[in-house]
Amino acid sequence: MSTPTDPGGLGPLHAEPVSLYPPFRQRPDTWDHYPDRHDFYDALLTALGDVELGSWDLRTLHWLAGWDAPTVASICSLIHRARAAEHREGSNP
Structure with a gap:
C-alpha cells in the first residue's frame, strides 16, 4: 500500500476511482468482494494515518463511510494526496 512518503498512484483523478487505496485507478486484487461501510471507514482511517481524532471526527468519518x-475513494485520494504534498514540501503532517 502507498503511504504519504511513497506517493505512487496518487495523481489527480480524472475518472471515477476503482479502489479505496492507492493506486486509486487500479482495481484491487480482492475485487470479488464489494467493499462495505466497514471497508470505507477503514480506508478513511488509513488515509488519515496518525492524525489525532476526536469523537466528532469519528462521528463524521462514520457518516462519510x-x-x-x-x-x-475520492475523499481518500484527496487526503492521501494532501499528505503526500505536505511531505514533499518538507512539513510535518
Whole structure:
C-alpha cells in the first residue's frame, strides 16, 4: 500500500476511482468482494494515518463511510494526496 512518503498512484483523478487505496485507478486484487461501510471507514482511517481524532471526527468519518464507494475513494485520494504534498514540501503532517 502507498503511504504519504511513497506517493505512487496518487495523481489527480480524472475518472471515477476503482479502489479505496492507492493506486486509486487500479482495481484491487480482492475485487470479488464489494467493499462495505466497514471497508470505507477503514480506508478513511488509513488515509488519515496518525492524525489525532476526536469523537466528532469519528462521528463524521462514520457518516462519510455511509456514502458510495467512488465518493469515499475520492475523499481518500484527496487526503492521501494532501499528505503526500505536505511531505514533499518538507512539513510535518
